[in-house]
Amino acid sequence: MIDTAEQVVIGEAVPIENIAVAAYKIPTDSPESDGTIEWDSTTMVTVHVAAGGRRGFGFSYAPAAAGRLINELLIEHLKNRNALNIEECWQAMVAAVRNAGQPGVAFCAISAVDTALWDLKGKILQIPLVGLIGAVREEVELYGSGGFTSYSKSQLQAQLAGWAEQGFHHVKMKVGRQPQADCQRVRDARAAIGDQLELFVDANGAYSRKQAVGLARRFAEESGVVWFEEPRPSDDLEGLRLLRDHGPSFMDIAAGEYGYTPGYFRRMLEAGAVDCLQADATRCGGYSGFLKVAALCDAFDIPLSAHCAPQLHAQVACCAAPLRHIEYFHDHARIAEMLFDGSLESNGGHLRPDAHRPGHGLSLKIVDAQRYAVSL
Numbered sequence: 009m010i011d012t013a014e015q016v017v018i019g020e021a022v023p024i025e026n027i028a029v030a031a032y033k034i035p036t037d038s039p040e041s042d043g044t045i046e047w048d049s050t051t052m053v054t055v056h057v058a059a060g061g062r063r064g065f066g067f068s069y070a071p072a073a074a075g076r077l078i079n080e081l082l083i084e085h086l087k088n089r090n091a092l093n094i095e096e097c098w099q100a101m102v103a104a105v106r107n108a109g110q111p112g113v114a115f116c117a118i119s120a121v122d123t124a125l126w127d128l129k130g131k132i133l134q135i136p137l138v139g140l141i142g143a144v145r146e147e148v149e150l151y152g153s154g155g156f157t158s159y160s161k162s163q164l165q166a167q168l169a170g171w172a173e174q175g176f177h178h179v180k181m182k183v184g185r186q187p188q189a190d191c192q193r194v195r196d197a198r199a200a201i202g203d204q205l206e207l208f209v210d211a212n213g214a215y216s217r218k219q220a221v222g223l224a225r226r227f228a229e230e231s232g233v234v235w236f237e238e239p240r241p242s243d244d245l246e247g248l249r250l251l252r253d254h255g256p257s258f259m260d261i262a263a264g265e266y267g268y269t270p271g272y273f274r275r276m277l278e279a280g281a282v283d284c285l286q287a288d289a290t291r292c293g294g295y296s297g298f299l300k301v302a303a304l305c306d307a308f309d310i311p312l313s314a315h316c317a318p319q320l321h322a323q324v325a326c327c328a329a330p331l332r333h334i335e336y337f338h339d340h341a342r343i344a345e346m347l348f349d350g351s352l353e354s355n356g357g358h359l360r361p362d363a364h365r366p367g368h369g370l371s372l373k374i375v376d377a378q379r380y381a382v383s384l
C-alpha cells in the first residue's frame with residue numbers, strides 16, 4: 009500500500025480504514041533450548057493498520073492463532089474508530105476478548121494491533137514515537153541474550169565473547185536443562201567474557217525452590233552472577249520472594265516476561281517478587297500496555313527491563329523512566345536484520361532511536377518475508 013498522506017485537520021477524527029494481518033514462521037539458525045522448552049523456529053504475527061493515507065506496522069512474536077484472533081474478534085471493533093484515540097481502541101479490544109480470555113494469545117493479538125496504531129499515529133502526525141510519547145533519555149542500554157542450553161561450550165563462549173567485543177556491558181545465558189552441569193557452564197561463560205562484564209542467567213522456571221537458593225549462591229560466588237531470571241516459574245510469587253530474601257544481596261531476581269494484563273504486573277509487584285520487573289510490549293498490550301507497566305514500576309519504585317524484540321522496544325524504552333535495559337535476544341535480533349527496514353544499529357551495546365523517522369521507524373520487508381508466510 010502506498011503512503012498517500014492526507015492533511016490532518018485539528019479536531020477531526022482519522023477513521024481506521026483497513027487492517028491487514030499476516031503470520032510468518034522463521035527457522036532459527038540452529039536448534040535452541042532453555043531450561044524448560046526446545047524450539048527451532050519463531051512465529052511472528054504482523055499487522056498493518058491504514059488511516060488518513062498512512063499505514064502503521066506492528067507485530068507480536070506469537071502463534072499464528074493470534075492473527076486469526078485479530079481477524080475474528082478485533083477488526084470489527086476497530087473499523088471506523090478514530091485512529092488517533094489509541095486508548096479508546098485499546099479498551100475496545102480488551103472488552104472484545106473478554107469471553108476468549110485476556111492473557112496469552114488474545115493479548116499478543118492486542119499488542120500487535122496497538123504497536124501498529126502507535127506507529128500509524130506517529131506517521132499521521134509526522135513525529136517519531138519518542139516525540140509522540142515524550143522521551144526521558146536519548147538512547148537505551150542493551151544486554152546480549154542467548155547462551156542456549158543446546159549450545160556447545162565453544163558456541164556459548166563465542167556468542168557471549170562476541171557481544172563483549174561489540175561493547176555490551178551485560179550478557180545473559182540459559183540454565184536449568186541439566187542442573188548438575190550448570191555451575192560449570194556458567195564458569196565457562198565467565199571465562200569467555202572476562203571479569204568486567206555483568207553475567208546474567210535465566211532458568212525459565214526450571215529449578216525447585218531449594219535448588220534455586222543453592223545455585224543462586226554458587227552462581228554468585230563462583231562466577232559473579234548478578235541477575236537470576238525466573239529461578240522459579242513466574243507464577244510462584246512466594247518462591248521468587250524466597251530467592252530475593254535468601255539469595256546474595258547483589259543478585260537481582262527478575263521475572264515478568266509472561267505477564268499480559270496490568271493486574272498481573274501489579275500482583276507481582278505487590279508480592280515483592282522481583283528486584284527488576286520484565287515486560288514485553290509484544291505481549292502486554294503493546295506500547296499502551298508497556299507504558300501502564302512502567303507507571304506501576306514507578307509507583308512501586310522497581311526498575312523495568314524490556315523483554316526481547318529489541319527494535320520494537322527501543323523508542324518506548326527511551327520514554328519509560330524506570331527502564332533499565334532491553335534484552336537483545338539472539339533470535340529477534342537476527343529476524344530484525346533479515347526482515348525489517350529501519351532497524352537501529354547497536355552502538356557499544358546501546359540503541360539510539362532515529363529522531364527523523366516518524367512512528368517507531370520500522371517496516372516489514374514484505375517480499376523477503378513471503379517465503380516464511382503461514383496461512384491464518
Ligand SMILES: [Mg+2]
Pocket residue numbers: 210212237238265
Ligand atoms: Mg527469560
